[in-house]
Amino acid sequence: MQDRRAQARSELAGLQREFQGYVLQRDPAVLDRVRGTGAADAATRMNVYAEGYALRLLEALETDYPGLKAIAGADEFEALGRAFIAEFPSTYRNLRWYGDRLAQFLLQAPAWSDRTELADMARFEWAMATSFDAPDAACLTRETLAGIAPAHWPHLIFVVHPAVQRVRLQSNVAAAWSAQARGDCVPVSRRDPYPTTWLLTRRQLQVRFRAMAPEEASAFDRVAARAPFQVWCSELGAIVGEQLAAARAVECLNQWLAEGALTSFVLDSA
Amino acid sequence: MNAAIRPSAPAAGGALRSLGFGLGLRPPHYSQIAETRPNVDWFEVLSENYMVPGGRPLDWLDRIRADYPIAMHGVSLSIGSIDPLDEEHLVQLQRLQRRVQPAWISDHLCWTGVAGANLHDLLPLPYTEPTLAHVVERVGQVQDRLGCRILLENVSSYVSYPSSQMTEWEFLAQVAQQADCLILLDVNNIYVSSVNHEFDPLTYLDAIPVERVQQIHLAGHENRGDLIVDTHDRPIIDPVWRLYEAARRRFGDVSTMIERDADIPPLPELLAELDLARQIAARVDTDCGRDGSRRAA
Numbered sequence: 053m054q055d056r057r058a059q060a061r062s063e064l065a066g067l068q069r070e071f072q073g074y075v076l077q078r079d080p081a082v083l084d085r086v087r088g089t090g091a092a093d094a095a096t097r098m099n100v101y102a103e104g105y106a107l108r109l110l111e112a113l114e115t116d117y118p119g120l121k122a123i124a125g126a127d128e129f130e131a132l133g134r135a136f137i138a139e140f141p142s143t144y145r146n147l148r149w150y151g152d153r154l155a156q157f158l159l160q161a162p163a164w165s166d167r168t169e170l171a172d173m174a175r176f177e178w179a180m181a182t183s184f185d186a187p188d189a190a191c192l193t194r195e196t197l198a199g200i201a202p203a204h205w206p207h208l209i210f211v212v213h214p215a216v217q218r219v220r221l222q223s224n225v226a227a228a229w230s231a232q233a234r235g236d237c238v239p240v241s242r243r244d245p246y247p248t249t250w251l252l253t254r255r256q257l258q259v260r261f262r263a264m265a266p267e268e269a270s271a272f273d274r275v276a277a278r279a280p281f282q283v284w285c286s287e288l289g290a291i292v293g294e295q296l297a298a299a300r301a302v303e304c305l306n307q308w309l310a311e312g313a314l315t316s317f318v319l320d321s322a
Numbered sequence: 323m324n325a326a327i328r329p330s331a332p333a334a335g336g337a338l339r340s341l342g343f344g345l346g347l348r349p350p351h352y353s354q355i356a357e358t359r360p361n362v363d364w365f366e367v368l369s370e371n372y373m374v375p376g377g378r379p380l381d382w383l384d385r386i387r388a389d390y391p392i393a394m395h396g397v398s399l400s401i402g403s404i405d406p407l408d409e410e411h412l413v414q415l416q417r418l419q420r421r422v423q424p425a426w427i428s429d430h431l432c433w434t435g436v437a438g439a440n441l442h443d444l445l446p447l448p449y450t451e452p453t454l455a456h457v458v459e460r461v462g463q464v465q466d467r468l469g470c471r472i473l474l475e476n477v478s479s480y481v482s483y484p485s486s487q488m489t490e491w492e493f494l495a496q497v498a499q500q501a502d503c504l505i506l507l508d509v510n511n512i513y514v515s516s517v518n519h520e521f522d523p524l525t526y527l528d529a530i531p532v533e534r535v536q537q538i539h540l541a542g543h544e545n546r547g548d549l550i551v552d553t554h555d556r557p558i559i560d561p562v563w564r565l566y567e568a569a570r571r572r573f574g575d576v577s578t579m580i581e582r583d584a585d586i587p588p589l590p591e592l593l594a595e596l597d598l599a600r601q602i603a604a605r606v607d608t609d610c611g612r613d614g615s616r617r618a619a
Contacts (some may be wrong), residue, residue, distance in 0.1 A: 060452025065404040067448060067483070075441050084366040086481040089520070093546040100480040100551055101443055108442045141439045145398035145411045146370040188376035215377070251566075257378040 055273040073307045076141055109137045112147040116181050118155065119225065120173045122232035132164055132296040148185070152178065168243060169223040176225050176250065179217035183252045183259045186215035193313035197305075206282035207320040210275050215254035216313050218264075218272065220247045226261060260311070268304050275308075280320040338504075338536060339478055341391050343596050343603075344579035351589045352382040357387075362382040362595055364391040364425065366579050370398055372422075383422065391425045393537065394418060395506075395576075398440060399429035401465065401474065402457050405436050412467055417469060424604040425577075426536060428473035428506045431494060432458070446479035449486040449493040454500070461501035473536050474498070475506035478514040478543070478552035489514065491529040498534040504598050505530060507537035507576075513562045514550045521563055527572055533571045540566055540599060541581040555584035557595060563602060570606040578603070 071086075075077035080095075082197045088094035113133045114121055121129040136157050157173035158164045164171075191213060200208070220242075228238045249269035255265050264272065267288060274284035281301070288304075289297030308314050342363030347355070354360070365386060370384055370470075386392070398411060419427060432444040447453050465471055476494055488496070498505050506528060516523040542556035558566075558580070578599055580592060606612075 057452065061404065061456065063485075064448065064450075064453055064456065065436070068404055068433060068445075069443065072436050072439060072441065075443075076439070085483060087483070087484055092480075094481065096548060097480040100549060101441070104443055104551075106517075142435075142442060143438050144440060145408060145490055146373050148371070148374060181511065185374035185377035185379060188380075200460050204360075214375070221484075254377070257381055257555075320389070 065305045070121045071098075074098050075105050078087075078102060079268050087102050097290050100105050100146050100319050106134060108147070108284055109142060110134070110148060110257040112150045113154065116148075116151050117177050117226070118150055119229035119232050119238075120154075120240045121128055123225070123228050124170055132158065132161070132170070133161070135161060146165060147240060148152045148181075152180070169225055173225040173228065175219050176221060176229060179250075179252050180261070183215045183217045183254050186254065189315040192309060192314040192316055194306070194309050197317075204319060206280060206285075208283075209236045209320050211278075211318070212276050212290070213253070213313055213315045215252075215253040215259075215277075218276075222247045224270065226250055226263070227233070237243075251311075251313065255312045264298055267315045271301065271304055272308070272313075275314075280322075324594065328584060333480040338426060339405055340575040341393075341577040343600055344577065345393070345426070345596060346395075346579065346581045346583070347383075347386060347591055348586050349379070349382075350586050351592075352386070354589050356382070358387050359389055360589060362593070362596065364388065364393065364577070364579070366393045366395045366581075367395045367422075368428070369415060369418055372418055373411075377573045378448045380421075385423070387422055392422050393579075394422060394424040396427070396429040397442075397444065399480040400434040400440075401429060401460050401464070402433040402453065402503075403435075403436055404456075405438065407460060407463060409434055412464070416468060423443050426473055426504070427470065428466060428475055428537065430477050430495060431474040432477045434557075438495065444477040446477060446481060446483075446490075447493075448483040449490060451487060452461040454493060454496055457497050458501040461497065461503050465501070465503065471503050471561075473504040475508050475539065476511050476515075477508070478511040478518075478550075480522055480551070482519055489521075489529075491526045493532055494528055495534075498531065504536040505534045506539060507535050507569065507573070508541070509566045510539065510541040510543060510558065510562050510581075511552060513565050514543050514552050516570075517550045518519045524568060527565070527569055528572075532573055535576050538566070538573070538576050539581055540578065553584060554581050563598070566599065567606055570603050571610060574612065575607070 059171055067085055070079070070082035070270050074082045082098065083094045085170050086094045086098065088097060110130065110133045124132065139157065140153055144150050146248050155171045155178060158171040170315055223243055224239065249264045250261050251264050251272065252259055270291065271284050271288050274287060285297055285301040324609060343364050344366055347365040347367045347399040357491065367383060372379055374380065396415065410516065430444045433445060434445060435441045442443065474497060494505065512523045512526050516526065540558050540562065541554045542558050544551045544553040544555065580595055580599065582592060
């Protein structure tokens with residue numbers, strides 16, 4: 053009985069592997085195991101599945117990467133999409149997550165690695181998608197902070213909202229993204245020798261983004277690494293000057309609070 | 323109108339009461355549904371689309387759930403795959419089940435991939451005794467896990483296997499009986515497969531146990547000449563409406579919904595199509611001297 057079950061299971065496994073082999077690599081082995089008719093032979097029938105697979109994944113990439121499609125052009129986008137699909141078969145139950153490695157692929161694929169704006173756009177759009185359906189959390193408010201005793205302030209460790217994303221970009225893909233979202237012409241992307249850090253936040257469930265000044269980006273890096281207020285404030289002083297550090301820190305903090313970038317705080321026990 | 327639908331745990335054998343006429347809940351219609359509360363009895367959501375940590379999709383789902391019964395419909399359970407059941411997928415399904423408190427949970431009688439891959443398609447199984455045993459065992463595992471009976475839907479297919487030992491309708495009926503699960507009967511899929519594999523769709527309907535059918539799907543498809551492909555991107559055609567009429571005669575007042583997944587039209591177009599389903603059902607019920615209540619098995 054056990055042997056029969058094992059054999060039957062092995063037969064089903066073999067059929068499913070061969071079927072999948074056709075869909076992923078057009079391996080013809082399965083054609084002997086499926087029925088064709090005069091109306092449509094076995095290969096014609098299997099091609100419905102094989103073509104459908106690629107089209108569904110392309111559609112998923114188009115959903116997540118409209119800006120990339122806009123700056124690459126439809127034909128080039130399909131070419132890079134099909135190359136990506138061939139290299140990375142989907143292992144996700146939810147198509148939402150397919151495409152997570154597209155930016156890395158574009159940086160490494162010889163056909164596209166010299167067009168760094170494409171990988172930039174892919175990283176930017178993946179960050180937007182990640183922020184879009186990140187976990188919900190209450191946002192820290194100025195009112196809550198107003199009640200904190202002055203003696204505690206140096207020891208405050210802020211917790212970044214889970215919807216916050218930061219991405220360093222060397223090209224003006226954020227502007228290009230905004231242009232395509234408006235239905236405008238996409239400006240030519242350029243490579244900037246000084247990368248800009250973009251902050252993505254989510255307010256009223258809407259993802260927003262803006263460029264951060266270099267000192268603000270450094271400060272936010274430290275906040276995200278759970279550095280206490282006095283530490284990142286002091287480090288800010290090294291950039292903007294000690295006299296301006298506190299004012300700049302408060303300015304940054306107010307902006308982050310307004311943007312919903314922080315969710316809570318704890319007191320440093322060290 | 324927040325219907326207190328119990329999360330699908332009826333006594334063995336019988337289906338739940340009908341929810342009436344529903345639509346698939348799709349993002350282009352979120353705000354209109356929340357603001358205007360259209361004449362739709364219930365909505366079906368694609369479970370995987372809401373297996374995300376948070377944000378706008380879940381917020382819309384919560385808001386619309388406050389006004390309508392919701393059924394959860396999955397595409398990735400892969401009940402017939404030789405791969406082990408995906409533990410993480412089941413965890414997420416349970417999490418969504420707790421949040422939504424759905425009228426019921428459904429997926430497809432198919433497999434979607436093997437060796438860890440997912441082909442994002444509903445792939446046909448060979449209809450053999452060993453496959454039947456394999457599926458029945460796994461349906462039992464899923465139902466134990468979710469604490470309720472699930473619905474399995476017949477899929478459209480473009481290939482069949484010479485190794486099959488029974489028809490698709492015999493296989494579907496056997497799975498439902500042996501696993502004690504319910505059936506989501508997709509009338510369009512029956513039509514599509516009847517053309518692709520040259521069988522009589524009424525033979526299919528007649529073989530399905532009445533008491534197991536909990537829900538009916540209707541959808542449009544693309545006729546490519548040599549094959550019909552299940553695309554859900556256009557209106558339902560007349561032969562499928564006629565088959566729905568026959569299904570209504572056989573199965574009685576079963577929850578019915580229209581699926582549209584691509585080229586999604588404005589909501590009023592789908593509401594008009596749903597009204598057509600209502601009219602057909604009313605005509606059948608009048609012909610049969612029914613008041614819309616469920617026919618005995």
